[in-house]
Amino acid sequence: MAFSLVFDLPLLGVLPVQPASIAVLFFFILLSTVLLRRLSGGSSSSSPPSPPRIPIIGNLHQLGSLPHHSLAALSREYGPLMLLQLGRVPTLVISSKEMAEEVLKAQDLVFASRPHSKVVAGIVPGGRPFAFAPYGEQWRQTRRIAVVHLLSSHRVQELRPAREAEVARLVRNISELSSCPGSVVDVSRTLSSFTCSFICRAALGLSGMEEGATREITELVAQSSAVVGGFQVETFFPGLAWLGKFTGMDARLAGLAGRWRAVHDRVLEEAASRRDCRVEERGFLDVLLALGMDDDTAPTGLAPNSDGIKTIVQTMITAGTDTTYSTLEGALEELVKNPAAMNRAQEEVRAAVQGRPMVAEDDVSRMSYLKAVIKETLRLHPPAPLLLPRESMKATQIQGYEIPAKTRVIINAWAIARNPDYWPSPEQFRPERFLQSCIDFRGSDFQFIPFGAGRRICPGINLAKATVELALANLLYHFDWSLPEAMSVANLDLGEERGLTTRKKQSLLLVVNPCSCQR
Numbered sequence: 440m441a442f443s444l445v446f447d448l449p450l451l452g453v454l455p456v457q458p459a460s461i462a463v464l465f466f467f468i469l470l471s472t473v474l475l476r477r478l479s480g481g482s483s484s485s486s487p488p489s490p491p492r493i494p495i496i497g498n499l500h501q502l503g504s505l506p507h508h509s510l511a512a513l514s515r516e517y518g519p520l521m522l523l524q525l526g527r528v529p530t531l532v533i534s535s536k537e538m539a540e541e542v543l544k545a546q547d548l549v550f551a552s553r554p555h556s557k558v559v560a561g562i563v564p565g566g567r568p569f570a571f572a573p574y575g576e577q578w579r580q581t582r583r584i585a586v587v588h589l590l591s592s593h594r595v596q597e598l599r600p601a602r603e604a605e606v607a608r609l610v611r612n613i614s615e616l617s618s619c620p621g622s623v624v625d626v627s628r629t630l631s632s633f634t635c636s637f638i639c640r641a642a643l644g645l646s647g648m649e650e651g652a653t654r655e656i657t658e659l660v661a662q663s664s665a666v667v668g669g670f671q672v673e674t675f676f677p678g679l680a681w682l683g684k685f686t687g688m689d690a691r692l693a694g695l696a697g698r699w700r701a702v703h704d705r706v707l708e709e710a711a712s713r714r715d716c717r718v719e720e721r722g723f724l725d726v727l728l729a730l731g732m733d734d735d736t737a738p739t740g741l742a743p744n745s746d747g748i749k750t751i752v753q754t755m756i757t758a759g760t761d762t763t764y765s766t767l768e769g770a771l772e773e774l775v776k777n778p779a780a781m782n783r784a785q786e787e788v789r790a791a792v793q794g795r796p797m798v799a800e801d802d803v804s805r806m807s808y809l810k811a812v813i814k815e816t817l818r819l820h821p822p823a824p825l826l827l828p829r830e831s832m833k834a835t836q837i838q839g840y841e842i843p844a845k846t847r848v849i850i851n852a853w854a855i856a857r858n859p860d861y862w863p864s865p866e867q868f869r870p871e872r873f874l875q876s877c878i879d880f881r882g883s884d885f886q887f888i889p890f891g892a893g894r895r896i897c898p899g900i901n902l903a904k905a906t907v908e909l910a911l912a913n914l915l916y917h918f919d920w921s922l923p924e925a926m927s928v929a930n931l932d933l934g935e936e937r938g939l940t941t942r943k944k945q946s947l948l949l950v951v952n953p954c955s956c957q958r
């Protein structure tokens with residue numbers, strides 16, 4: 440509409456030149472100036488700065504193939520609080536620690552909701568999402584169950600035997616794959632299958648999950664993440680959701696939902712047959728089933744076989760797998776590229792363990808450099824670079840700018856963690872920067888928020904931390920890692936896929952040798 444008015448302006452040339460027509464001309468010039476400003480700047484003076492927009496699609500073309508990169512570049516021009524029009528969806532983009540603190544702390548409640556996602560609702564049982572749920576009673580109850588009963592420090596400790604067993608299996612697998620000197624190992628594939636096995640074990644409590652089941656779930660997680668993180672027309676044009684019938688998207692979602700249903704049916708049946716398993720063998724599913732039986736907690740919608748239970752389990756598996764895997768892969772990639780950091784980390788681990796067969800969790804508390812390596816990896820490569828989208832629940836103001844209700848909010852954690860104002864030499868991998876610093880990723884240092892912050896902060900931090908620390912310490916303890924002969928640090932570029940979580944385009948292939956200290 441606005442577009443056609445602007446292009447109709449030349450018709451004014453045929454008006455007779457009279458005072459009335461001068462007034463009309465003046466009115467049209469004024470109108471066209473406003474319209475042109477809307478087209479090129481797009482917003483009123485009380486809206487945050489915006490890049491120029493194209494009719495219909497707005498700023499959609501500026502998202503690029505890797506939105507965290509493109510948005511970082513745009514924010515350098517338009518500032519840390521920027522309003523984009525992505526199709527039909529007004530979207531606020533946050534790119535500084537000050538603005539992140541405003542949204543995630545000062546106005547946390549206003550921004551504690553998430554936009555509806557047809558894709559997520561299509562995959563989760565009963566269309567009841569958890570990680571993508573709107574703020575409300577259902578989300579609050581689910582979150583409380585997750586935080587108190589599944590992911591508390593106490594539960595993470597109870598999962599220790601499962602974690603140690605899966606890490607031991609990972610070490611055995613890599614030892615087999617590297618049995619010939621100089622063997623090249625597909626590190627990405629090995630780590631991905633380790634994380635999926637462990638998270639499935641934590642979620643489903645299957646002490647010896649058969650290989651076939653893990654493979655099916657690994658595939659399902661990858662396909663679900665690809666579809667949720669992919670470009671969906673209805674995300675930006677909600678009125679076009681019906682197109683899914685014709686593009687094949689609806690059928691794809693129904694297919695994924697059906698495969699998840701089959702997994703749920705199978706694991707629920709198995710869980711029912713092992714009601715009295717030992718505490719350390721219990722997964723989230725066993726805990727949830729027990730809560731559903733309990734008179735005090737049953738009203739929370741956790742009846743056995745309910746969609747509530749299945750959704751929590753499915754969310755834990757999908758939210759925990761790719762994120763944990765990509766942190767481990769990123770750490771190894773950076774260490775191989777930075778031999779001095781690799782040597783220092785290995786020396787620390789090997790000195791602490793002193794020839795014992797495996798690194799134990801108690802050893803890790805003495806490994807400050809290893810922890811700094813993990814923080815530096817999460818700084819440079821946050822697995823969810825734009826966190827998960829938020830949505831304003833009511834109209835509000837930030838720095839005097841008007842933010843209407845139902846504005847989508849994207850927080851560019853990746854850009855914030857590479858901002859030279861907060862991080863000297865931000866592009867360099869320097870774990871040392873964390874040794875003398877108390878900056879942590881628990882949501883109170885807004886220059887470093889790989890797990891988000893506020894009410895919707897990741898509830899899996901403790902589990903992720905324990906898993907990554909133990910696995911990485913053992914990988915550094917048991918093996919020496921280097922690049923294959925044909926590759927050099929300069930040409931090691933695995934590329935990035937577009938998605939909610941960063942997946943590399945290519946696998947990390949490394950030469951693995953058993954550590955000389957083990958021989």
Ligand code: HEM
Nearest residue numbers: 570758759762763823826827890891892895896897899903
């Ligand atoms: C290195 C590993 C991980 C990273 C970097 C990570 C990161 C994130 C981020 C950025 C969010 C969104 C936070 C926000 O909106 O402020 C999130 C949410 C979430 N994460 Fe994680 N995560 C990791 C591991 C895990 C694990 C292991 C689990 C559970 C098994 C988990 C479960 C969840 C859930 C359930 C949510 C949704 C919370 C809500 O909306 O209330 N995450 N995570």
